[in-house]
Amino acid sequence: MTGAALLRTALVHHLVSTGTISDPRIAAAFESVPRHVFVPHVPLQLAYADDVVPMKQDEAGVLTSSVSQPSIVALMLQQAAIRPGDRVLEIGSGGYNAALLRELAGPGGTVTTVDIDADVTKRARALLDEAGYGDVVVVCADGEFGVPEGAPYDRIVVTVTAWDIAPAWLRQLRPDGRIVVPLRLRGQTRSIAFDRVGEHLESRSTTMCGFVSMQGVGGHYERQEAGLTFDEDQEEEPHPEDGVLTLRRERRWSGIQALREEPLLDLYLWLASTLPGYCVLSGDDWPWVAAIATADSLAYVSTRPGRDDFHVELGCSGHGPNANVLMDRMLQQLCAWAGKQPTFQVHAVGPELPPGFHIARRHSYITVRWEDC
Template sequence: MTEVTADSTRADELRGRLADELVAEGLIVSKQIEAAFRTVPRHLFAPEAALEEAYAQDIVVTKRDEPGITISSVSAPQIQAMMLEQAALHPGMRCLEIGSGGYNAALMAELVGEDGEVTTVDIDLDVIDRARLCLTEAGYTRVNVVLADGEDGCAEHAPYDRLIVTAGSWDIPPAWVHQLADGGTITVPLRMRGLTRSITFVRAGDHLVSRSAKICGFVKMQGAGAHAERLLLLRGKEIGLRFDDAWPVDADLLKGALDTTRVEAWSGVTVGRMEPFDTLQLWLATALEGFCLITVDGTLDTGLVAPVNRIASPAVVDAGSFAYLALRPVDEATVEFGAHAFGPDAAALAEALAQQIRVWDHDHRGGPGPRIAAYPADTPDEQLPDGFVITKRHVRVIISWPAAGQGVPHNPTEKE
């Protein structure tokens, strides 16, 4: 057996194992998507990675900027499977991918077949050249590979039955909507108050309505659609508060907050250590004014703060005080949600956060999650449905939660 043959055999084994894992974990449901994952040679789109790395459930970084931040990657297969399940591609469809890499476009090409058409665009010439080369080597020459700013879509090959965005987007530009065919959908990792959800939108008259929403993370959009968070640093560079939209009226008031004693408030709401709680994060983002995310530099961490995770945990700022979501162990399998707070009004702010955890537990835990809609940015308030409104450059996003009691009641005696 030659080295090339051995590598090919090993790649086939790893590709099959990856598909098996994604099916077992419920991330792949449809037979068509399973077949695509078993067919497309992922390693050919990640030549810089070892075979085992190419087929691992992780991203493969393909480009970094000067400071070392990832600006392009082959996305994690579990995220790609999830979004393809959301988008529901069928044979004969015309599809647009915004944010290229090659592998996902190849999966899409398998799903739409010879009678369909896939166009993939990216703003970065290096990424486009690499995607075109990889697609050609893997045999997917029928994919249209276009250098363009994704903000503008790609009118040349429109209209599209499915538009899939594979870069973290803060907004939904008009071109995406205008280039949809009748009955078409947009699946986009949309950032709302710093939290990203992969949302499949369907058109409903002059606006978009969510059909599904899943937690995810993506490399941020570049070009005209780029939107930078603002970072408020505390205690040197150890602790930061990340604001996606609203900025504190007087950020200087927080400078002395960490010199006060930490206050804790516990909600009585427990969760299994492996139980997802992404609807809690989104609930807090819509229920608390001054919402932001707290991040801790792991290399500088002194233990002064202890959020749920150091990369990004829900937090809230009110004047000179701030609080964040925290956990404490109950037993080996269970933890309790609560809040830590600093500043002159720490006790009240911590209790306010803890109370919203209780509201989520009572009204929304286990429920369907919110309905998310996107209206044109010039839509007046009186024409918007009830809900929390986030005004962006192109759209106004409305996050509407079901009425209290429509969620699935949580039974704390059940096994988490």
């Protein structure tokens, strides 16, 4: 075995032993595809580390393209459940994931990958050829419009952060098709596998992830105001002046214990679903944290040491004349959450919507519903 093959086997072993890969077909695909060919500028050890490999930055130094982290790639492939013979569209190219998709779709299937950046598609084309995947179709275009020439697709796998389900993706997906998409909702990104059910989409699984942001006509759905991040549909939400955090801080504690390492993203989405004025507080001196705002006050989730080293107690902090009202509301919803899990539906703008919390996007409504676990 070569050094690359040994490192590749070790990576697969790591992904299987951590439970990230449970499907033997996906493990076999990871064994087959030479990741180092797609990241020729990094040493072999890094090519087979479970880490993202940055590929390109914009003029401001913001990452615009990368070869994704193997564990995220694996989780999304598990979600996509590609079958032999599937026609697959990948949005956001790097070459590596397209090669894995090609392995999974098999000789009877097809893989098309589209990227908005000509440098990326040029490189992906050359590296896919070098690795022996010359029959993957590589297209340079805005993925917002899909690739109609290859439609209909059984599977669409989006590998860039999206704010909405583009109408073209729905049009180009088969009636029983599945789309896996890292969807950004209220400041957090989760890869959601949606099945098409009639004219709408229903989620089947969700996993937290991070991706570079979508460029082109489907980009830029968030706005920053005084250190707070709101979604585009929250344009009516008021926010306090910049200095609110310098006002006296009040604190309250809920008695609820959470695991110290547990990401609280489900809780945060619950707060987003139930509290007007929801936003995300972040900044150089602040962790990323769920908040609610009014024109003069702010409250946000806080933690303090819990019953042992592994737990923290949840509570909230507030600033401003209405801090107590906001903290009361937040504490009430912290207590009501009780570990509920979200499911998601996507409906085109227009029809009657199912019950749930609706996030209005440019082309669709994303409905969040909560189930007791």
